[in-house]
Amino acid sequence: MSEIQQQIDQVVKSNDVVLFMKGTPQMPQCGFSSQVVQILDYVGVDYKSVNVLANEDVRNGIKEYSNWPTIPQLYVKGEFLGGCDIVREMFQAGELSDHLAQAGVATAPQTQS
Numbered sequence: 001m002s003e004i005q006q007q008i009d010q011v012v013k014s015n016d017v018v019l020f021m022k023g024t025p026q027m028p029q030c031g032f033s034s035q036v037v038q039i040l041d042y043v044g045v046d047y048k049s050v051n052v053l054a055n056e057d058v059r060n061g062i063k064e065y066s067n068w069p070t071i072p073q074l075y076v077k078g079e080f081l082g083g084c085d086i087v088r089e090m091f092q093a094g095e096l097s098d099h100l101a102q103a104g105v106a107t108a109p110q111t112q113s
Contacts, residue, residue: 004061013078016105017047020062021072032084033072039091044108077103
């Protein structure tokens with residue numbers, strides 16, 4: 001495993017929920033990353049974000065690490081969950097909150113006012 005792979009592995013395994021994305025949660029740099037941030041914020045889960053645009057090695061390394069060609073990428077308890085389409089489909093089906101709960105990750109869903 002390369003040095004960058006080891007760094008990625010350390011981040012994935014030392015945080016319950018990690019989102020590798022383009023930009024930051026406060027300023028996403030692509031629509032797909034923005035959608036996943038909105039979903040995670042909506043379900044109320046704490047997560048670590050990694051801006052792949054800040055480091056080309058991480059940007060390429062995460063694709064190799066997951067064997068998944070696109071970004072964003074979401075990890076829960078060290079397991080690759082998927083990209084934007086998968087996360088969105090799981091959210092719409094109610095499966096994302098269930099998956100987080102089964103993994104022991106606390107959520108605080110937003111309520112409509």
